[in-house]
Amino acid sequence: MEFEGQYRLAQSPKYDCLLFDLDDTLYPFSSGISAHCTMNIEDYMLEKLQIEKENIPDISNILYKHYGTTMAGLRAIGYKFDYDEYHSFVHGRLPYDKLKPDLVLRHLLLSLPIRKVIFTNGDKIHAAKVLNRMGLEGCFEGIICFETLNPPEDSSFSEDEIAETEIFDILGHFSRADANVELPKSPLLCKPSEDAMIQALKIANIDPQRTIFFDDSIRNIAAGKRIGLHTVLVGKSSRIKGADQALESIHNIKEALPELWEEAEKSEEILYSGKVSIETSVTA
Numbered sequence: 097m098e099f100e101g102q103y104r105l106a107q108s109p110k111y112d113c114l115l116f117d118l119d120d121t122l123y124p125f126s127s128g129i130s131a132h133c134t135m136n137i138e139d140y141m142l143e144k145l146q147i148e149k150e151n152i153p154d155i156s157n158i159l160y161k162h163y164g165t166t167m168a169g170l171r172a173i174g175y176k177f178d179y180d181e182y183h184s185f186v187h188g189r190l191p192y193d194k195l196k197p198d199l200v201l202r203h204l205l206l207s208l209p210i211r212k213v214i215f216t217n218g219d220k221i222h223a224a225k226v227l228n229r230m231g232l233e234g235c236f237e238g239i240i241c242f243e244t245l246n247p248p249e250d251s252s253f254s255e256d257e258i259a260e261t262e263i264f265d266i267l268g269h270f271s272r273a274d275a276n277v278e279l280p281k282s283p284l285l286c287k288p289s290e291d292a293m294i295q296a297l298k299i300a301n302i303d304p305q306r307t308i309f310f311d312d313s314i315r316n317i318a319a320g321k322r323i324g325l326h327t328v329l330v331g332k333s334s335r336i337k338g339a340d341q342a343l344e345s346i347h348n349i350k351e352a353l354p355e356l357w358e359e360a361e362k363s364e365e366i367l368y369s370g371k372v373s374i375e376t377s378v379t380a
């Protein structure tokens with residue numbers, strides 16, 4: 097029995113998938129990309145949605161905090177806009193040249209024969225640009241992105257629909273101490289909503305119990321833990337509640353999780369010895 101247990105262990109490693117957030121996880125926050133993104137979102141709110149300038153930082157923060165992304169929050173409180181247009185405005189002007197090829201990370205990822213998937217709230221064009229700038233093409237089996245969870249046909253609004261828009265007063269809501277009105281729900285799915293995360297895993301056929309989830313966001317990590325993922329907080333050196341581990345940089349992945357490489361070597365040995373015996377039997 098004991099032997100059988102060992103055999104099973106060797107045959108099936110503990111983890112069979114690594115799930116990575118993109119922004120501020122595969123590259124550091126210090127790149128400045130996030131700060132630019134925030135600026136572009138605020139410009140969009142001003143120029144395209146005509147929100148009063150002085151209220152924009154507060155509204156943007158509140159929406160980000162309560163809905164996962166400012167975009168999901170803007171939709172929740174009633175703004176109607178084309179998602180592709182939003183993404184090209186917010187991401188299209190990012191200084192992608194700040195991202196450089198990361199050969200260290202590329203080598204680390206390619207040296208692990210285990211399934212790797214990106215899970216980002218960003219859109220697919222942004223994800224492709226980041227991976228291209230970082231020289232990480234071919235390192236991931238797939239990308240779960242905005243479009244995966246929010247099909248594009250949901251995003252076109254007629255002028256009449258836009259004109260009828262009634263906006264929920266989110267600043268007013270939070271300025272009233274006795275506010276007991278429920279916040280409106282967003283039609284958009286994104287992290288850290290557990291429903292969104294469960295749906296993403298289902299679409300990508302990922303078993304949370306056998307997956308390690310890397311993200312720089314404390315709330316995404318906490319949600320990941322609640323749905324059963326093994327969680328690694330990236331960009332911080334100290335663990336928080338919900339994080340099984342913390343990494344200062346994604347480059348430290350091998351030091352933090354040496355068992356992944358050990359498992360890979362073991363399964364390579366099994367494959368190799370299996371191959372030899374087949375060849376031997378064919379020769380014989």
Ligand SMILES: [Mg+2]
Nearest residue numbers: 117119120312
């Ligand atoms: Mg992130």
